[in-house]
Amino acid sequence: MHVLRPISLGRRRSRQRYHIDILPRYRQPRFCCIRYASQLFGPFGNPLGTDEEDEPQRPRSSDTETHSRLFDTFYKMFESAATTFASIAVLGLAGYSYHRYYKRLVLQKIENAFQPGDPVLELAALGKSATGSSTHIAGGEDGKDQNWILRPEQDKIDAIVNGTDKGKYHLIIGEKGTGKSSMLLEAMRKVDGEGISMFEAHADLEIFRIRLGKALDYEYHEDYIGSLFSIRGPRDTTALLDIERAFNKLEKLAMQRRKRRGGPLILIMNCTHLIRDDDDGRNLLELMQQRAEQWAASNLLTMVFNSDDYWVYERLKRYATRMEVVPVLDLPKDRAIAALEKYRRRYFPEQTLSSEILSQVYDQVGGRLAFLNRVAKSSNMIHTCEKIREAEKTWFLNKCGILGKEMDDDVMDQQKYASAAMVLARALVKAQNQMEASYDPREGHKLPQIPLYKARQIMTRADFIQSYDHDNIFTIDSRANVRADSVPMMNAFREICSEPGFDDFLEATLDRISAIESLNRTKELTLKDLWIEQRGEIRGKYLAVMKDSKGRDTGTLEFAIKPNENPEDDDTG
Incomplete structure (x- = not known):
């Protein structure tokens, strides 16, 4: 590509000289104009109004190559910076969008865990069908179970599970085999598990954490794609902190759900007595009781603790203000x-x-x-x-x-x-x-x-x-x-x-x-070196001084050898 550009503009001479510059084919026309202006007003060009003969001539080939290399360097720097900025902006926008989407997805998954139907009900139904004892007999009046044993506490459990009994959290306590879990499952069946989630407690906090996450459909951010860029594992914390995070998400969902429907959620923890009575177990109970008190006061969520042991009640009673105890005993004779x-x-x-x-x-x-x-x-x-x-x-x-x-x-x-x-x-x-x-x-x-x-x-x-x-x-x-x-x-x-x-x-x-x-x-005291023979007699004794706690003498005790009154009993010889 051939371009004619003027070398200088003189006032005294009307003619203009043009220099033919052979540019590469990849050069754009706008860069030719930039180069033209730089040579007119740059340090190596002649200013307007001066003649070519007024200043000494410099080598043009070296000037052109120097300007070309500088321009190429600055252009590449600008292009790299623009590309980097655009990449970072796109990556940041995508990451922020995914983060917002993931937070909404977590709440949506937890909300799905409280939808009608519950895995606990499905497992109970499968267990009864496997043993050949159907829970609901066809032809029963109003769909009721003809084989269900109605306990006097069933109405109270129904009111707790369907959300009628609000503003409190409950501890169901009784001996093993009295029907506590069966009553909870029956109450859940009546409302098809809507707004209810139930899980089994465990002594190990890690297993407890997994079971709580399964009941709430919460992965503790272990499925977050940002963990792919981290060298550490998906979770760098303790089980108690993860449980606290799960409760934070559950509280946020309960507040949103209350605006739409108004009823509290129900969270049932079965077999609470399996938690160990140690520092970790007590901290876990304290954490759950604090949440239960807050949620009961605001009617957001009702927690139900099911236990066989008295120590759970003894532990919760210390800070309980809104707890209600539901005892479940053996049936009387007629029932x-x-x-x-x-x-x-x-x-x-x-x-x-x-x-x-x-x-x-x-x-x-x-x-x-x-x-x-x-x-x-x-x-x-x-x-x-x-x-x-x-x-x-x-x-x-x-x-x-x-x-x-x-x-x-x-x-x-x-x-x-x-x-x-x-x-x-x-x-x-x-x-x-x-x-x-x-x-x-x-x-x-x-x-x-x-x-x-x-x-x-x-x-x-x-x-x-x-x-x-x-x-x-x-x-x-x-x-x-x-x-x-x-x-x-x-x-x-x-x-x-x-x-x-x-x-x-x-x-x-x-x-x-x-x-x-x-x-x-009893402490045994052995005395040695008492058998000391002096002048044909066996002598030797210890004198012990007794003192009280303040160091004052309270008496003395002397240990000595009792002489043998009957020499015939002496075995020495």
């Missing part, structure tokens, strides 16, 4: 017999049971639904009742069997635990013998109970009762009364304590424990 008849018709529809057999079954297992359901499945119900009592007795003896006066001192700690349980069991049996009526023909069993502080006095230990409650040997109700965990366990207590020689065997065990403790508290 228990009705439940047994329903269970029996489910498994053996062709058989009819007499009232005498039903009463015998209740006398042996009481009103515990888990035991009644197990007995109803058996062809020989009385034999199954005996097996249940024998299993409870074996469990108690394996955990708390005593060894007598011949026990070794290495097992003293375990024997302290076992003997304290035996002492408490004997006290309950004596209390039952002293009761005017331990059995009501209409109400059924009345298990003897002892206040918690008195039970600790009887055992002379305050730390064992929680372990007994956790091992399902004794139970502590919401009013801090201690009794046997079940009717079969109480029958096992009576059978063990009525064995011949039981009291003597227990007293011998307690005496042996006392002797070992006394021996451990």
